[in-house]
Amino acid sequence: MTSGAGLHALETVILLLLIMVAVFAVIAHRLKVPYPIVLVLAGLVISFVPHMPRVPLDPSLVFLIFLPPLLYSAAWGTSWREFRHHLVLISLLAVGLVGFTVWGVAEFSEHFITALDWKAGFLLGAVVATTDAIAATSIARSIGLPRRIVDILEGESLLNDATGLLALELGVSIIMRGETPSVGGGIVRLLWLIVGGVGIGLLIGLIVGWLEKFIDDGPVEIVVSLVVPYAAYLAGEHIRASGVLAVVTCGLYLSRKSATFFSPGVRIQVMGVWDSLTFILNGLVFILIGLQLPYVLAGIRGAYGMVTLLEYGGIFSAILIALRMIWVFPAVKIAYLLRRWTGHAEKQPGARDVFVIGWTGMRGVVALAAAISVPEMLGDGRVFGPRNLIVFLAFCVILVTLVVQGLTLPSLIRVLGLAGTTEMSVEEREARKTALAEAIAYLEDGRKQCGSAYFHAFDDLLDRYQHRLVHIESEHDDGHDEHGPHTYRQVIDAAEGAVQAERRAIIRLRDEGRISDDVLRTMERELDLEESRYQVARL
Template structure:
């Protein structure tokens, strides 16, 4: 009976949270504000209502249930080509900035926050040093940031978990066991966190990609795609490496290979299901952040509200300033390495772009879960008195970086001239037009060869010739439109009653050409996914009765 009661309570709470997500996400759309910001504020406001059920944030729920699929979805949608190009810049943020932030917070806490010493400040810095992949992906894209900045932000938030985890291990060792970390030990541990995570993610990705060759059923493949992030995370944590890096690696690898092993119908089903799942989990996460205020305030009894607000505001400002201070020399150094040593054709970073990168260091639920997971007692049995203040300051940083910085970003990028104008096409539009031309020309050459009897070696019959001509005219029209106007032809490729086999053959030529363009890095993964969706829809219309 108690089990049934607990299940009923959990079901009620889950339904309550889903209603909040749906209601306030719809409101965010009407207000034209990124929905994570509205959901956090909604949760914060609802937390003051006495009759609303209190929903504590369980760190295990975040790390084991929410985090793997959300990271997997972010990695799946990452442009691998741009990730590799920006790797030096990402490393300067994911490695250097994390270390600089931990050191800076420890120094500020030791000198200016009376309740904290250097060790507890180091631990606080480790908790808040890493940006959040969930927040970066959810907000940065929705406010019109240039794609180049979004690529760097996403790459940073996907990779910096390993250094954040290492800093957290060092901080706990300092505080609980009075251990002093060494440079050699830290380097070896970091290499294992990164290398072990990559190895596990790649191994699991190869196994899943091999299994996918024998499966072509949408529901089954959806189940496999949900299992993948959890298996990668648990395997990575099982060998004491980074579970997050394992999930990210697995997602990047399978996203790259999915162009070969997913059928068009299956891909449409899976991407639609993942869009819904990703939105639901994201929404629940941001609502839960806002609802944590009563628990954050529970252990703080000796400080007044004005003092706490001052602590939270000043500390959030310190964290923002530390990021901005690091961004300028790090961006210049990364640009020098890329241009002079790696011979990449990149422009020098502009001051306004560096400032926006520095302004978008958003923290999210992972930081709050890390703070809540801190032990309540020290190694010698004494109460960890600073824990409640660390949780409060972490909560304050999340609110400021998500809400204040998130709301200010649209006006900031317009002010700096980085916003897209209404008549401007999406990033990668030139690549997309080029890819369309190459794909259509390849399909036309294939059809012309077939009309001449080049594909089978025999002359085409009158009926076949008519079907070839009809389809060739459609493809030539599409090519002329792409060359002349360069617009997206959403209705192109509609099914014809006759010549269905020829159309499918031509679509497969387009698909193989598209994958070849991606593999030789003529186009990026984002362009491939966009055009691949059009091909999937066209092929699904032809194969579904």
């Protein structure tokens, strides 16, 4: 009976969380605010509602349940070419900035936070040093940041967990055993985290890529795609390498290979499931962050006055932002000079781009989970007093970087003139032109070979492709060309209207009892795919 009651309570909590995610995501869309920010604030407000079920955040829940699929999804959506292009800068941020942040926080803590010495400051720095892949991806994409900046932020947040978790491991070791690991030992450990994590991720990716040759079934592919990130993470952790890098490497590899082993129908199914899963997990993560405030305050209440806590939280957040700004500007310059030295001629990023990269160092659930994972007892059995303050400061940093920086980013990129454009990129236009030209050549060759009996069918297809090609080549055409862009838009409007007429007809037939729901769903899927194609063609 007790087990049933506990399961019922868990079910109720999960249901409430999902309802909150859906409701506040809709509100965020209406307000045109990134939904992670709204969900965090909603969680904060709801956490003070009387009789609201308390949902403590278990670090193992974050690292073992939420993190692998979210990292995998972020890696899957990352462009390998851009990742490789920015690898020097990403490395300077993912490795150098983490080390600089840990050192800077340790020095600041020893001199300005009386409750923390250098060792406790080192541990605090390790907790908050890494930006969050979940937050960076969710917010950066939703506010229209330029693609080049998003690529750098995503790459940094995908890789810096390895160095951040190493710093956390060292910090806990210093606190628990009172010993400072050697520099050589730290470098060896970091190398194993990277090499082992990348190696195991690539190995799993190769195995899954080989297995994909024998699979072409949507539900099976979905199951496989859900298993892969957990398998990579657990395998990486099992060999004491970086599970994070294992997941990222596996995601990057399989994403690149998926263009050849996914059939169109399977790809639509898999991507649809992952879009929903990513949204649900992201939503739960951000609302759980907000709900942690009562636990954070309960641990710190009584030891410090509220004014002191607010001062600590505000000043510490400002210091963390300043440390990132101090590092980012020379890091971008160094990365540019190194690329020029290796023969890659390119334009140096402007100060506005660099400032936005520095301003977008958001922390998220990984930082909070790392703070909560800090042990309460030392190795000799004594209570680790600064733990509650570390958790509180980490929570403050998450709120400031997510809410304050997140809310100011849209205005900032508009003021700096960096707002993303909705127009087709040069690369996309060239790719579409090439693909359409080759399709037209294929159809013209087929018409010659098949004879006059099939001319009408081939002419119909050729006419559609030529409309699309001219639309891409001359978006500002004056409309006098018979295949001009205005004609193409009229064709799209007419085709979409015809699909909607078909949809109304089958719904009417279903309502009149002349066809079954199974027939409706079969035809509905065909119409959905066709109409979605026309909607994409409008972009």
